[in-house]
Amino acid sequence: MACICFPEDAPATRSGERYNFAAGPAMLPPAVLAQIQDELPDWRGSGQSLLELPFTGAPFKGLMHEAKQDLRDLLTIPSNYRVLFMHGGATCQFGLLPLNLLAPGQSADYLDSGYWAAKAIAEARRHAPLNIIASASEGLRAIAPPEQWRLDPQAGYCHVTSNETANGLQLQHFPELSVPLVADMSSDFLTRPLPVERFGLIYASAQKNLGIAGLCLLIVRDDLLKAPRPGLPSPFSYALQAEQQSRLCTPPTFALYVAALMLRWIGQQGGLTAMASANARKSQLLYQHIDASDLYHCRQQPADRSAINICFHLRDPRLLPDFLREAAATGLLNLQGHAAIGGIRASLYNAMPLAGVKRLVAFMHGFERQHG
Ligand code: PMP
Numbered sequence: 001m002a003c004i005c006f007p008e009d010a011p012a013t014r015s016g017e018r019y020n021f022a023a024g025p026a027m028l029p030p031a032v033l034a035q036i037q038d039e040l041p042d043w044r045g046s047g048q049s050l051l052e053l054p055f056t057g058a059p060f061k062g063l064m065h066e067a068k069q070d071l072r073d074l075l076t077i078p079s080n081y082r083v084l085f086m087h088g089g090a091t092c093q094f095g096l097l098p099l100n101l102l103a104p105g106q107s108a109d110y111l112d113s114g115y116w117a118a119k120a121i122a123e124a125r126r127h128a129p130l131n132i133i134a135s136a137s138e139g140l141r142a143i144a145p146p147e148q149w150r151l152d153p154q155a156g157y158c159h160v161t162s163n164e165t166a167n168g169l170q171l172q173h174f175p176e177l178s179v180p181l182v183a184d185m186s187s188d189f190l191t192r193p194l195p196v197e198r199f200g201l202i203y204a205s206a207q208k209n210l211g212i213a214g215l216c217l218l219i220v221r222d223d224l225l226k227a228p229r230p231g232l233p234s235p236f237s238y239a240l241q242a243e244q245q246s247r248l249c250t251p252p253t254f255a256l257y258v259a260a261l262m263l264r265w266i267g268q269q270g271g272l273t274a275m276a277s278a279n280a281r282k283s284q285l286l287y288q289h290i291d292a293s294d295l296y297h298c299r300q301q302p303a304d305r306s307a308i309n310i311c312f313h314l315r316d317p318r319l320l321p322d323f324l325r326e327a328a329a330t331g332l333l334n335l336q337g338h339a340a341i342g343g344i345r346a347s348l349y350n351a352m353p354l355a356g357v358k359r360l361v362a363f364m365h366g367f368e369r370q371h372g
Contacts, residue, residue, distance in 0.1 A: 019356035021346045022334035023165050023309060024187070025207040029351040032211075032261045050257050055250050064246065067260035074263065074272055077196050077219060084218040084238060085246040085256055090116075090186045090205040092236075093216055094123035097182060099229055100238045101201070102128050102156040109133045109151055109158040109179065113143045115166035115340055120159060120184060131155060140167040140341075142301040146175040155179045157200055163188035165208075166338035168311030168345070169304045174198050180224060188308050189217070190266055191350060192276035200224050209349050211258035215251075266350060275350050282348045282357045283307040289361045295319075295368040296344075313343035319371055320344070326367060332360055 020027040043050040046059060053060045068083045077083070086092070102108060107129040110121050113136050124130055131152050134144030151158060157180040163170045165187040174181060180200020189204035196202070201224060206215040220238055228237035235241065235249045266275060287305060290296045290312050298305065298312040314320055323344065327335050337343040346360060 017355075017359070018331040018333060019352065019359060020333045021348075021352070021356075021360070023208070023338065023345060023347045024205070025213050026209075026347055026349050027351045028211070028258075028262075029265050032258070032265050032351075035261055036258065051254055053253065055247060055253055060253065061245075061247075063257060063260055064251070067256065067263055070260070070263040070267060071217075071219075074190065074266060075194055075196055075219070080222045081196060081219050082222065082225070082242045083246075084220060084241050085251050085259075086216045086218055086241065087214070087235065087249075087252055089207075089213065089216055090184055090203060091119070091123070093184070093203045093218070094120045095127060096236050096238075097157070097159065097201070097203075098124045098128035099232050099236070100226070101180070101182070101224055104229070105129075106156045107131055107152065107154070109149075109155040111144070111149065111158070111160045112136060113161050113169055113171070114140045114164040115338065116164055116184060116186070117159075117161040120161065124159070128156075133158065136167075136169065139299055140164075140169065141299050141304075143169050143171060143304045146173070149175075151177065151179070153178055157182045159184070163306050163308055165309045165347075166311075166341050166345075168298075168300050168306045168309050170306035170308065172303070180221065187347075187349075188306070190263075190272060190275065191279050191308055193272040206255055206259050208347075209262070209351075211262045212255050215255035215259060217259070269350075278354065279307045279348060279350070282352065282354055283310055285354075285357050285361060286310050286346060286348070289364060293364070293368055293372075295372045296364065308348055310346045310348060311337060311341065311343060312345075313337075316371075317342075322371070323367060327360075327363055330359075330363055332356075332363055335360075 040049055071083055098108060109131050111134055112132050121130060133149040133151055136143055158177055159182045160171060161184045176198055181198055182201045183199060185202050186205040187208050190209045200221050202219040204217050207213040225239040225242050228240060241248050290298045295315055296312050297315055324336055335344050335346060337345040
């Protein structure tokens, strides 16, 4: 199993396999890493590295077109939606959403489901009045169901975080709303099929399921592309970027190339239905083991548990340093929970094979026998 890591972080194991459970930047499929390595000096026989290609030339434009088309095919994106490749991460979008989608003074609805929703709310509040439609239950155990959302019919949009990477909660259904539904899908984008037509806008940082950091992908409905507000720099305007095919300034070309490879790879694995069933299998295996154990426990209520970022704790938190150290020594890397939450987190993005989760479960079983 290939994994980019420093030797001191990744001691050799008896089997030589290492699995990277990091939340992001995260594991890439070995086949994609190998292709990058193979193609880097000479891209498709052009005699140039992909890293050297002008973004305005036909070869790079062709690559962007292929990536867009592959994404459209995977998600069955309706023709009245545009795909945008933006610079920066999802955090940039937290501020750009109100600046692009709201009229001055107009408010937006936000669902508070945990750590990343709170970040999105704090940033958007700097630019617009917000209405919090519901908050996660105490201890971040559950997401408020749509029946409890206090929606404002006048809101410019309603924002949700489809998967809470840090606290392991995931929205299982997306309601049809009268205002545009906007979703931060940074950590579960392309892990399951989606009813794209229910959304006004979807955005996702690339460094989890879609490659490497530096790129944020947006899918936005045509009618939401408005003339930019005075003062908004042009590269941050959705409308201007759509007009310029995401080439208003130099796009993050390497990140875009890796995203194109990832989209191809997902298609070759059987597309989003195959991804969803593989992710369900992996996460169920891990949750079943946690629930059956006396040493580990998961606070999230089963109906809202993330299939992607499995967050759990040791009943005796003093064992955590030993757990992480022994796991790393057997090649199970980056299992520490988010700094704000603590505990253990296993991120099971598309690139994580079932074999990695089986190895983790076997390790957890052994650790429990030793320390339980
Ligand atoms: N939203 C979610 C759900 C995330 O998981 C993250 C990153 N972990 C972000 C937003 C922020 O992304 P970035 O660091 O790319 O700005």
